[in-house]
Amino acid sequence: MRHVAALAGVGVKTVSRVMNEEPGVSEATREKVLLASRQLNYELDVTAGSLRRTSRRTQTIGLLLPSVSNPFSAEIHRAMEDALSAKGVAVFAASLDDDPDRERSIVRAFLGRRVDGMVLTPIAANQAHVIPEHSRDMPVVFIDREPNGIEADAVVTDNAAGGAKAAAHLVSSGHRKIAYLGDRTDIQTARERRRGFLEALSGLGIATETVPVRENLHDVEAARLAALEILTSADPPTALFSSQNLVTFGCMRALRDLGLSAKIALVGFDDFTLSDMTDPGITVIAQDPGRIGALAAERLLARIDGDAQPPRTYVVETTLIVRGSGEIPPSW
Numbered sequence: 001m002r003h004v005a006a007l008a009g010v011g012v013k014t015v016s017r018v019m020n021e022e023p024g025v026s027e028a029t030r031e032k033v034l035l036a037s038r039q040l041n042y043e044l045d046v047t048a049g050s051l052r053r054t055s056r057r058t059q060t061i062g063l064l065l066p067s068v069s070n071p072f073s074a075e076i077h078r079a080m081e082d083a084l085s086a087k088g089v090a091v092f093a094a095s096l097d098d099d100p101d102r103e104r105s106i107v108r109a110f111l112g113r114r115v116d117g118m119v120l121t122p123i124a125a126n127q128a129h130v131i132p133e134h135s136r137d138m139p140v141v142f143i144d145r146e147p148n149g150i151e152a153d154a155v156v157t158d159n160a161a162g163g164a165k166a167a168a169h170l171v172s173s174g175h176r177k178i179a180y181l182g183d184r185t186d187i188q189t190a191r192e193r194r195r196g197f198l199e200a201l202s203g204l205g206i207a208t209e210t211v212p213v214r215e216n217l218h219d220v221e222a223a224r225l226a227a228l229e230i231l232t233s234a235d236p237p238t239a240l241f242s243s244q245n246l247v248t249f250g251c252m253r254a255l256r257d258l259g260l261s262a263k264i265a266l267v268g269f270d271d272f273t274l275s276d277m278t279d280p281g282i283t284v285i286a287q288d289p290g291r292i293g294a295l296a297a298e299r300l301l302a303r304i305d306g307d308a309q310p311p312r313t314y315v316v317e318t319t320l321i322v323r324g325s326g327e328i329p330p331s332w
Contacts, residue, residue, distance in 0.1 A: 001042070008036040041108075041132040061300060062110035062118040063093040064103065066144075071245060071272050072289050073121075076143065079293025080119065087301065089116070098187065098218075100124035111135050117300045122147045139303035141296045145188040146313060153299045154313045155292050159189050159269075162285040162318035163196030163243065166267045169283070169320060170239045171204045174329050175265060179212040179230050179237040181223055181251060183244045190215070193243040193269055212237060223250020224257075231258055238330035239265035245272050248282065267326040276323055283326025286319045 001019075005012045010029060017025050018033040025033075036042075063080060065073040073095075081091050092115065094106045103123040107130055110118060117139035124130050128149030131140065142154040170178050180197055183190035194215070198208045212233075214226040223242065227250060230237060240255075242248040248268030255261045262280065271286035295314055 003040055004033065004036045004042050007040065008032040057116050057304075058114050059088055060090045060092055060113070060115045062106075062113075062115040062120075063091050064096055064106055064110075064118065064120045065093060066098050066121055066123075067095045068093050069095070072270055072287065075289035076293040076296075079290045080297045083294050083297035084301070089301075096121065096123050098123055098184065100130075104130050107131060111138070117141070117304050119143055119296045119300055120147075121145060139300055141300045141303070143292055143296050151311045153303070153311050155296045155299065156313060156315055157189070157287045157292070158315050158317055159192035160196030160199075162269060162287070163193040163198075163241075164200035165318060165320050166241045166269065166285050166326075167197045167200035167204065169326055170241065170265060170267060171201070171206070173239075173265060173327055175237075175239040176206060177210075177235075177237040177330070178206075178239045178241060179214070179227075181217055181226055181230075181240060181242045181247050182213070182215040183247060184216050184218050190243060197241055197243070217244075217247050217250065220246050220250045220253070223247040224253045225250075227251045227254035228257065231255070231260065231264065237264070238332065239267070239326075239328075241267050241269075243269045245270035248272070248284075252278070252282070261325075263328065263331050265326055265328040265330075271321060278325075280324030280328070283323045284321050286321050288316050288319070291316050 001012055001015050005015045010033060014025060014029060015033055018030050061084065063077060065076065067073055068077060077093050084091055092110065096103050096106065100123050119141050121144045122142055126149040127147040131150065140152050142152055144156060146154045146156060178201065180194060182194050185191060198211065201211060202208050212230050214230065217223040217226055223246065227240065231254060240251050242251045245268065248270065251266055255264055255266065267283050267285065269285045271284045275282040275284060
């Protein structure tokens, strides 16, 4: 706040009034203060008063996920709460909606509340533009995707290996005409799953240029329409690989709409609740969100407590869970 006051040529009290939206400040002075705060990436520290009277820790951490409503994100959230509540640490969670602007604003909001650390799924192309330089000493652990522009611990799934497992499983069931339906291509995990899947098919002797690929499917309806288009084409596939659970839901609906649930094989990436209750059950490449959340919490607590070892990336393996849909043999 003193730095803002000096840059704007006003007193600290004036800066406080502006940032707290109190009356008694002229519009011209208010504009000068706001301009200075933007230039310095200053955010109001809403806990500063209490911190002067207590320890520097707030016993809170920020958890920033693509969407807290997504089952995968929800399981990470729960695993972190289970691990951190035992240490008396509260978890504040927020959804980023894969929006870089939202990522920046929520990061700054958490910084303003002086969380002790953050666990963040990176969205923007470069996290150096997301976390202000004056806050780079805050402990941060990245999950699901590796960061760019910042060196920090990351906990990720081996997405390429998971995609390869799906390819190998479908080929072992006799399939040669397999379609790929994927998430947005600007998302690191989606690109890795596609890469692993296509490289494995190529290694198994299937020409990848013949593989129908539909991407940028970020919700159930978009995936359903893409699957319908592929399945009703002149040369439909005998199997589908869906690279994200919402895409899997769309594929399931398309197969149901066409009466093909028992005739077209389906392997999805990400497990989900009641996946064994359909007929057939859905074969999946399961991530381990519980392990990811627990490991991220462990690494964040270590960093908060002063662990200074070089940052590293922790890779969590996937598991093939066979339930029936991925074992349907080709019908043609």
